[in-house]
Amino acid sequence: MEIRRPKREKEAPYVFNNRIREIRESKGMLRTELSRKVNVSYQTMYRLERAEFSPSLLLAHDVADALGRSIEQVFIFEKKEGVS
Secondary structure: OOOOOOOOOOOOOEEEEEOHHHHHHHOOOOHHHHHHHHOOOHHHHHHHHOOOOOOOHHHHHHHHHHOOOOHHHHEEEEEOOOOO
């Protein structure tokens, strides 16, 4: 049985980015150390730093807390140009 996923009607009107790597490196923290602090795998943290997926609110909170910053200082939502 094939699972059909619904097609998105419109492209998301925002871009999701983060400053995890920049902040982590400024603190001299390794990715493995940060991943241990937030209880996720190294691979998850790598993908999160590369903005390959959007974290849950709980994960975003834990990452920001581990970096000593607010969620708004770590995660950035930017509206795309030309998309309403």
